Each structure stands twice: as structure tokens, then as C-alpha cells.
Amino acid sequence: MTLRASANGIEIAYDTFGSPGGRPLLLVMGLGSQMIHWDEEFCGLLAGRGHHVVRFDNRDIGESTHLHEAGAPVLGGGGRVPYLLDDMADDTAGLLDVLGWDAAHVVGVSMGGMIAQSLAIRHPHRVRSLTSIMSTPSPQAAPPTDAAMAALMSPPSPDRETAIRRALETWKVIGSPGYPFDHERIERVAGLSYDRSYDPAGTSRQLAAILASADRAPGLKELRIPALVLHGEDDQLVPLSGGIATADAIPGARLVTFPGMGHDLPRALWPRFVEEIDALTAAAER
Template sequence: MPRARANGIDIEYEATGNPIDPPILLVTGLGAQLITWDDDFCAQLAGRAFHVIRFDNRDAGLSTHLDGAGPPDMGAALAGNPKPAYRLDDMAADSVGLLDALGIDAAHIVGASMGGFIAQLIAINHAEHTLSLTSIMSGPSWREGVPPTPEGSAVLLARPASSPEESIELSMWGRSELVGSGDPFDEAVERAKAERAVRRAYYPVGAGRQLVAILAADDRLERLRALRVPTLVIHGDEDVLVPIENGRRVAAAVPEARMLELEGMGHDLPRRVWPRVIDAIVETAAKASPVQPGAAWLC
């Protein structure tokens, strides 16, 4: 996969579709790699005439690992005194830096979970680079939001894996806890995904630093009220990690935002909801001002 230099770090990315089509930037969640955005999902988006770009956030996958920052102080963070090595605003700047490196002036921004936090900050801090915003299973803040259920908290605060093998089992357990009742847990499929992720990159300490950045983030609610881009909020009604009330707060804050609530969906983006999700993203993107094709680039 190609790599770009952006905001002082190296970002691993992958693009699908025709570069002359309107770009969509997919932003991943906590500790997740770009392959978390399913290959088929990306292909279906590209099939709707979009240039789809997914990438590894800093401290995840094959992008720059911030080893010099040292291990995160989770005790201080959970006690209400987070000491982040970087902020979500920095991760938003990474995303915009990637667009700049690719010669893309503006994109439709789609983020899931922590990626939704980052996507919101891209729209807030870098409005000129944002054609539309889609925030999936996210909220306006962590500290001021509706907290996870006990089951969700157990997944979020689980002890980091000490080996690749343990990482696979931890991922399997976490996925089984987070799926909704509409999507039975498929052990074979989820194990294959977990094994693929570990083969590609194993770096649990990075997820810890990302979590501290989440815990240190300011509430975005008032700044969301000032957004003037087409906005879509997608949330499952059985999300135990980021309960749906958080998504509803985002939708209520952003002027003319659309809220898509998906029955039986947990903290996940299961294949059965892809048609509705992709249709909604396409409809939201259609409300944006047209973008002129950027400079040609190779991937």
C-alpha cells in the first residue's frame, strides 16, 4: 500500500475507485487499521462514483508509531487528569494533511467511533476541506456524553494484549460483546478479520495513547452548532460502547443534520445495513457543493 508524508508523520493509505470522482475519506476508530473499513464496503462506495480513501491513523497499523511518547498513563487519564501525547485535533490535522499530500482540496468525511470524533473535528477545524460529514456510532464528547454500559466499559478498559495470539482472542471477545441482536456473532468471520489485522500490524500501546486523546478531548457540542455542511449521523439502537443518545445529541446540534437510527445494530457496521448506510452517505454527499477534480495522482 502507498504511504504519504502529512503533518510530520507517515500515513499508510489505500484508495479505491476513479481519482476523478468526488473523494470520500474514511476515518477509523480506536486502535483500528484501515482494513476495518471492509474491502467490499469500500468497493460498493466506489461503485457509486466516489474515490474512496481509507488510512491508518497515527499510532495504528502501518502509519507512524509514536514510540518516543512512551506508554500512556491510563491511571491519570481515568482519574480525570489525562496527559495525552497528542490530541484528536492533531489526528484531524493528519487527515487533512493526507488530503493535501494527495492533491485533494476537499472531501466527504466519514468517520466511525473515534473516527467520528475526528471527522467532526475535521469539519469544525478545517471546514474548507469538508464537503459533507458523516458521523457513525460517535458523539459530541466522551467526558460529557452518555457513558458506556458496563459491558461496553469492560471492552473499552480491557487489559491490553501481551501477545499477537492474545490480541486475536481479545478482539474476538470484544466483537462478541459489541454486536447487536440483529447481527449474530460469526466466529469464523471475526477470527479471520482479527488474524488479518494482527498479521498486518500488532501495536497495542498505540491504542492506549489514542484512548488518552479521546479522554482529554473537549466537548464539541457548541462548535457543532456552527457547522454549515451537509451532515449525516448514523447510530445503532443497541450500541453499548457509545449509546445512541450520543449520536442524537450530535444530530440535534448540527443544523439540518439527518439522523439514521438502525434497529438491532450495536457498535458495529454489519453487512446487512450497508445498503441503507451507503444510500444515506450518497444522499448526504449530493447536498454538498460540487467539487472540482484535484490534481491527478497515482496510488
């Protein structure tokens, strides 16, 4: 069941898995991706390890608040952007308040990793541990390939069928070449995402926030929290250099890389991801 939270001046849609008495674990999704991209089965695996899992829609995506009045930004135009990743991190801190969590273990993927990094920098006392997946301290540390950028910048889809087809095309470019292409799951999630909310301008505003935000490496160097960095060795959208830069910046961070993994979360690696996250959160609680 989708729940609602008023936080930082917006409404955030979220849902939960596992026992409220479990280790609090917040999942932060990436650019243009709704909380349903955190698969229910994956969330269940984390809950089965003793976590109370929360996934949510970032601002401008899914069933959370969309800033329609801000319009679509002109990327690279140098104009004012509606918000930065710091604002999205403050959204996340506000959600923790509504959940009644003084602090949580935070797992972010891609842009979600950037938001998680910003949250840890701005609100270090709210983050028990940080897991940054296929992310980077700045776009400059991990520029995408031309093919990945072209896929990312595909034009808005005029209808549901086109949106699903373009999602399949995009994931064929940026997904994991070393693992089976999950056509059925991508098609299902793309269709459900379209049905929940299709807002290309919102995704553009999120991308503008990424591009306009400051390099997080200096702030990451000041962190003193347990940290894990997971990254695919065949990621075209946020290349491995982004994961290396993240791990190099955070004191004591553990870097784990995966051959054949691109810019997605292959089902075959879910048990390994869960094992790594569980080990980190358990150690952080001791």
C-alpha cells in the same frame, strides 16, 4: 496496494478504491482499529456509487507512524497526553493535501467520527459533507456500559492467538445483537491487524486523546455543511445518546438510527449505509 503520505510530521498509510475522477470520500476509522476494518467490499460499494474512496491508518495504528517514544499514558491520571483529537484531525487535513483534494466528503466511525467532527470544526472548507457514525461530541454525552468498558480495557494480548480470541470476545459484547455474529470476518481481520501491527500502547494513546479532548458540541453548532448521523439503537460502547447529541449540535443534520445495531457495521446494513452516504454526497455536490 498500501501507499504512504507525509502529513503533519508523520507518515500515513492509505489505499484507494474507485476512479480518481469520482467524488472524493475519506473514511476515518475508530479507536485501535486499522483501515482494514473498512471492509474492501464496503469500500467497493461506495466506489460503485461514483466515489473515489480513501481509507487510512490513523497515527499510532497499523502501518502509520507510532509514537513509541511517548510510552503508554496513565488513563485518568490527569497527566499530559501526547496528542489530542485535534492533532489527528490535522493529520487528516494533511492527508487531503497529499491527495490533492481541496475538500472531501468525510465519513468517520466511532473515534473516527470524533476526528471527522474535529476536522470539520478546524478546517470547515476541507469538508464537503460529514457523516458521523456511532460517534459523539464528547464521552460525557454517551458513557459506555460497564460491560462495554470492561471489554474495551482488556489487557494486552501476549500472542496472535490470544489477540484473535479477545477480539471475538470484545465484539460479542459491543457488536450488534440484532444481526448475525460474523465470526469468520472478525477472526480474519483480527489476525491481519495483529500481523500488520500490534501496539496496545498506541491504542491507549488514542484513548487518552479522546478523553482529554474538549467537547465538540459548541464547534459543531457553527457548522454549515450537509451532515448525516448514523447510529445503532443497541450500542453499548457509544450509546444512542451520542448520536442524538451529534445530530442536535449540527444545524440541519439528519439522524438515522438502526434497531439491533451495536458498535459495529453489520454486513446486512451495508447497502443502507451506502445508500445514505451516497444520497448525502450527491446532494452536497449539487
